[in-house]
Amino acid sequence: MQNLSEQCLSIIQKRPKNSHKGTFGRTVLVGGNAQFGGAIMMSAEACVNAGSGLTTVITDPNNHQALHARMPEVMTADWNDNELCDSVLASADVILIGPGLGEDEKSQELLTYIFQKQTENQLLVIDGSAITLFAKNDEELPHPEQTIFTPHQMEWQRLSGIKIADQTEEINQAVQEKLEATIVLKSHHTEIYSEQEDFLNPLGNPGMATGGTGDTLAGIIAGFLAQFASSVEVINAAVYLHSYIADQIYYDNYIVLPTKISQALPYWMKQFEK
Amino acid sequence: MQNLSEQCLSIIQKRPKNSHKGTFGRTVLVGGNAQFGGAIMMSAEACVNAGSGLTTVITDPNNHQALHARMPEVMTADWNDNELCDSVLASADVILIGPGLGEDEKSQELLTYIFQKQTENQLLVIDGSAITLFAKNDEELPHPEQTIFTPHQMEWQRLSGIKIADQTEEINQAVQEKLEATIVLKSHHTEIYSEQEDFLNPLGNPGMATGGTGDTLAGIIAGFLAQFASSVEVINAAVYLHSYIADQIYYDNYIVLPTKISQALPYWMKQFEK
Amino acid sequence: MQNLSEQCLSIIQKRPKNSHKGTFGRTVLVGGNAQFGGAIMMSAEACVNAGSGLTTVITDPNNHQALHARMPEVMTADWNDNELCDSVLASADVILIGPGLGEDEKSQELLTYIFQKQTENQLLVIDGSAITLFAKNDEELPHPEQTIFTPHQMEWQRLSGIKIADQTEEINQAVQEKLEATIVLKSHHTEIYSEQEDFLNPLGNPGMATGGTGDTLAGIIAGFLAQFASSVEVINAAVYLHSYIADQIYYDNYIVLPTKISQALPYWMKQFEK
């Protein structure tokens, strides 16, 4: 397993001068029920600050006002409005489903709906409760090679069937090969499994052990994929930068609020711009 | 086509000592449906920070709380309340329609309503989906010389019939003359077409290629027109300052959040105050 | 007419060590209909930052969420809930009515209600549309000596019957004597008329000519009266400090956002603490 280094941030290239919103991709985030609305807001805040050209959140209408109050840069769609959701999804480059999605019937319905809609050209990031839902049912991934799972260890246990204590590199890698999807296995040092070699993130700190850290990472991954070429390198960079910024914040703060990571993204991306 | 320079900011004159809210104009912004509420919020945030004396937003009632949470300085009117909207519009110096307006029946109804209400003394800025709606139909501008369109290149294609690849200065200028309205053609270097000579904005950067940058520019233009004399010079200054501030932010940030531009307006206007 | 000077801020005394919320008074603010909710939010933000011990806003329920999102330090009461409003008012030291109140039936009903409830021990600040409503009708002030009006020049014309051009010190003073209330006549240099000598505020700047500046002043006056002894000196200090801070902000900013004045209150009050 190879350690990630600052080198992986070289994908953050100087933006081409003649560009517009479309150049940097359209990201659609799906999640946020009445109880967990904050999760999808944190993903959206990360995604915009990570540089996605356009960001739309498909969510419970109860979350629209708070989303706009925090981040008017984000567009919203009522997840009960099928026609609107169809049209929003049709133009997506990257779809993220899961943060604050919940695990009830509506959540399952939305996951199935996204599986039906995902096209060959769209990447799909599956996070949080969407992983648990997927693990429970026997649905097939419509496009495994274009799919990224971002489980924490317990979610990975549900998805892979491997108990936390048994989650070694070799076993994890074997399950990845069966799933064909990329796996971002979050723990105090996150691991990335894909068709390529396996990567280990040496950064991160215990101040990040607070609700919302994972939602924020999922938003950065989605924003990076929308904006840069689709590749494991881009996912590596998202994982590394998320922890890198958190370590900077942790230097002076006992707790790393996830929204602080998002707010610092434009500054740090500039520092690493090639 | 003449390059804009810092010179154009000389319209930002020292404010007269004996002044009140009315001195700096009343701006009314129309837009923001349930999905795109953030767009009109960003315009309003720009407009207030640009110095409009009083700013009112006519919008879907779902957006009122988020607007107030971000910017209590802005007044709101429910766009279903005709009597209220009539009275708000009657006192406007400048009307901006379009940010987040959408393209459905309600949107068209509002555009037609604004065309009916606009008086000889009121400037009208037409942005975003209002441009697309106008291009689709065969309505006439009630007061072309008092109208400013702010299309991006695709919207300009819809409005002018000129394909993006063919949008040369000469052809653009010819359409402007037919329309009689002022055109702010947004691209990585914005162009301004009017009765006067054509202007090119040499500033701007690819960090601005994110949702909300155009909504913010429209708000600054409206706020400047409300506050300073109506002229192409004032529009030039709004375009130039918007990019100037964005370039300052871009110096240290990979992405230029539109709301950061608005928040920096009072500071930079002071620096250029004559 | 005597010029106010920094001297008037000497009422900002070091707080007694053994104190609690009750020591610094209970302020109740009444205003904010569906359109003008932002006004009462700005008053509340000013009032809390000015040091009122407890601040409650009686307003349209549509404004509660945005109020809390900006300032959880403020309590809210639905202005349709009479029982709750009765109990909130009963414990008030200072009542402010007017910011964003509107001028319809409900507004008038609330003004009449406040007149009925005001006790001999409660100060009443009447601002904004409440002044216009009062001027229109023939109600009597329940406790004129405990009442402060904060009109701008046009509202003063409505209230006093004196045209703006004729608003000289002598004539203003004569009307004050008839009304028996204290008058804070807002203009580019605010004047204060009371039983005592007349005062002129030499501070202030044209960057303050934006919506919300008056709502903020009203909130500071209410917060100061709740916290310090009731006197013209306290009103003078509120007027002076409001402009003093605005002048500090204006030094670096072309526009003085009212909420920036409020946010700077704790700092500047400390600088002037005796």
Next chain:
Amino acid sequence: MQNLSEQCLSIIQKRPKNSHKGTFGRTVLVGGNAQFGGAIMMSAEACVNAGSGLTTVITDPNNHQALHARMPEVMTADWNDNELCDSVLASADVILIGPGLGEDEKSQELLTYIFQKQTENQLLVIDGSAITLFAKNDEELPHPEQTIFTPHQMEWQRLSGIKIADQTEEINQAVQEKLEATIVLKSHHTEIYSEQEDFLNPLGNPGMATGGTGDTLAGIIAGFLAQFASSVEVINAAVYLHSYIADQIYYDNYIVLPTKISQALPYWMKQFEK
């Protein structure tokens, strides 16, 4: 009575490297009716910034949007949804009830419900109107040794029957022994009564005498208990740090906004990290 000193902050240990959200506890806050929603928001803001691993607020649904707009890191549960509340409570390490809870039937119903649900492994902090409700009725504490009351002097009078003038250390201690719960008696110098010796907080300042200071302290206590071992030392540290930070803010500010204390927690906890 022993004076607390900086020494008590030594419970803020360096976090273990291999940790996750669960390591730092699950806190559930119950409060915030339609009028007093801000109180529970301030507790939640304190709790997250104090380092609770996961924070959920059981509150009136009217408060959800404002909570998320301020702090998406917090999860919400509608207090009318029994099934959801049951499941949220089942996983709690610490429960805080009281901030903004009110004193009506619904409030009493919720307090009784929490008493029924509290398990042997869960700590319970009782604050604000929940203290008043408890004092009024004759309910028994389900687990007195796991209960912490945080009354101000008037609430302590209601709870203990001791008039404020008679609240001496000896008498307070006697009542504590009867109650068996820990008492955090808030005044300008807070006192802590428990099975152990009594403690006096020498810090604090009159700038803290504003609405929300107590709600914030309750949130810090809950967050500390969730994260560190349950002990009087941990409560001491929460009380001391709350005042320590407030004193830092007061140095430059006449009024100490409670939310400013919360926002400064991560920084100051880092400074004292052992």
